[in-house]
Amino acid sequence: MQTVAITPSGAHLPYEIKHMDDIGWETIRWPGETGKMLFHPRPERPTEPNAGILRLEPGAHHPLHNHDFAQVWYILSGEFKIDDTLCKPGTMIFHPDPHFEGKFETATGGDILIVQYPGPTTGGRPIYAGRFDMDKRRDVADERTDL
Template sequence: MSEIDPITLAPILNPGGIGGPLTAAHREMTVKHRDDLDWDNLRYEGQFTKMMFHPTKDDPTVPNAGVVKYLKGSGHPLHSHYFAQIWYILAGKFEINGVVYGEGTMVFHPDPHFEHALTTLEDGEILYVQYMGPTTRQPAIYEGRFNMKTRRSLEEESRAV
């Protein structure tokens, strides 16, 4: 009789998980490189994205994870989300709620959260990781946000999610 993993409820194939996956439910990593992707439009003018990972219908728990490029003067208004996210500023200077943040700054937004208006003071890039809220259980939004063929006007853009 094989031992059962209490989390996945799958039979343990490799006790201790050394030298192989613990169970058949344990998946291997996925690797992508940003240079293999083209820049896509983000929902606000002057912003472009290379989301290397994003939720799908088949796997809704995958985070939005990738790089957002901001052109000087771009930004976003105050708005709210139900998912959680982390930003890491790779380059540039960003004014958020009257404070200027630059390279090496990490920002955590719990779920649910609101984001202060952001203005880009110079061209910059931020690594985004948006993931299902641990308390709200609401996933990050990819469709219609990170892959815009054409952008809506700011007045038409929802600030609610």
């Protein structure tokens, strides 16, 4: 991590630089997904977004489910079907707060850049611990998917 000096007034914080090769792949809650969250909320930094790369194996999927935070996805590689829409590299998807994520699947696998951030209207916060750093994935039936 690289940082720069704080401004003389101390009013603004410096930027941070992280490289994805400095962080290992972690198990994510949905089948066939791993990720590298370069930034994520912690007690000392609760408004930091979940930001990083999702890597999806061919056949990865998740069911329709909802969230109270906002997020943006940018497809880097692979093809992904969300409900009945095929999304290819270069596609950006915005999920406002609150939002639902449609049925998601991929035959090709691929990588998605994601940024999840506190919902400006709901105040809902993205969750890192227990979702992006799982020791063992739970069965999809045991995940909250209610709408």
